[in-house]
Amino acid sequence: MKTRLTWRASVLALLSTCSPLLAADFQAGVARVKITPPTPFWMSGYAARTHPSEGVVQDLWAKALALRDAEGQQVVFVTTDLIGLPRAISDEVAARVQAQFRVERPQLVLSASHTHCGPALRKNLAVLYDFSDEDRRRVDAYGTELVDHLVEVVGAALKDLAPGRLSLGHGAVGFAVNRREPTPEGVKIGVNPAGPVDHDVPVLKLTAKDGSLRAVLFGYACHNTTLGGDFYGIGGDYAGFAQAELERAQPGATALFVMLCGGDQNPNPRGTLDLARQHGQALAAEVGRVLAKALLPVRPPIRSALEVIPLDFASHTRAAFEEESTNPDKFRQRRARLMLAAYDEGRPVRDTPYPVQAVRLGRDLTLLALGGEPVVDYALRVKRELAGENLIVAGYCHDVMGYIPSRRVQREGGYEAVENMIYYGQPGPFAESVEEAVFAAVRRVSERVGLRSSAPNAGSRP
Secondary structure, eight states, X not given: OHHHHHHHHHHHHHHHHTHHHHHOSEEEEEEEEEOOOOSSOOBOSOTTXXXXXXXXXXXXXXXXXXXXXXXXXXXXXXXXXXXXXXXXXXXXXXXXXXXXXXXXXXXXXXXXXXXXXXXXXXXXSGGGOOOOHHHHHHHHHHHHHHHHHHHHHHHHHHHTOEEEEEEEEEEEOOOEXXXXXXXXXXXXXXXXXXXXXXXXXXXXXXXXXXXXXXXXXXXXXXXXXXXXXXXXXXXXXXXXXXXXXXXXXXXXXXXXXXXXXXXXXXXXXXXXXXHHHHHHXXXXXXXXXXHTSOOEEEOOOEXXXXXXXXXXXXXXXXXXXXXHTTOSOHHHHHHHHHHHHHHHTTOOOOEEEEEEEEXXXXXXXXXXXXXXXXXXXXXXXHHHHTTTSOEEEXXXXXXXXXXXXXXXXXXXXXXXXXXXXXXXXXXXXXXXXXXXXXXXXXXXXXXXXXXXXXXXXXXXXX
């Protein structure tokens, strides 16, 4: 009898020491830091703007959600109310985070909402601007502070780690529309109700041990362009309003928005601050509806993988840019000067680094984080190839170097295939191999986190 009592006491003692792990699946931390630029400040996203901002409609934020499992594996999701994080900033943040907090590069997800009402960032869409020395100094200073803020928010989230549970659901909203409108003169930016869309709203819920909501990470595939180039107020567009509405409705919780594969998706209707608020409220209401349902538990372990591949551009010559340098369009002239300088230095731009990342939580959720502005075809194809898997397919992660067209979009032409390259300071359209190169990397990182594609040769639909 004494032996049995001793054994029972030992088991109870062991269970009591393990209670935090039994009470929650993850250690989770949440943090936020304001990244609103000083005003007036040059804004990014539209070539039509002719002067700096005229005020702040909404503050901009960087937010972080850190997760760690019982094995010590971790991941930190960072969301930002910005047009896009250029590689120079992301790489500096990642290096400092690794040195200070031992978060490896594949364990860090850096994303941007792609608001077109945020600040200009150094080396991102640089062809849009003809800055004075003072303008350049201010943009560089903001970039330096932004790096500090992003490192700070990662550290704060890791310091905030406490037992928590994750769960996942999906909703849908319908204000995104395909913007690639066919016309007799070719594809133009407009409204194409017959074009492909992805109205999925993935919702990842973090609760504390007592069941209270700590954070919600959600996404949507739609440009943050409700507000146009004639709008000069700093803000987050519909995604900013959606986050603010969720945080108002859930005091104490942090809402993090992830931009999905919305390169060819626009809000509809668009053009006013009231519409931006309306779309944000619709998205927040749908997230709230999903949060109120019974959701799928998301469990450990955490697995992550990151690969950076070269994406080839179509062949080009110096002569083509010499001719473009005399074009009356000032943006083409600026792009031509950049390309000619690269030729002069003996390093003509033939490809661009492209990040592809996978984060898998148990067998319950996989987040694929793609760089650039992927068109919706990428998300739709991933969902075919990884049928049956709960997915969040994000774009605008780690680096936004241009639009990432599918083969279908390349065949059709238009802004997402060709013209955007002028403003991104790239040499021209991608080679025809771009979609297959991206998907080869998607398969490799997916396999490294325990996923295998069910349709490895499935291409984008014409």
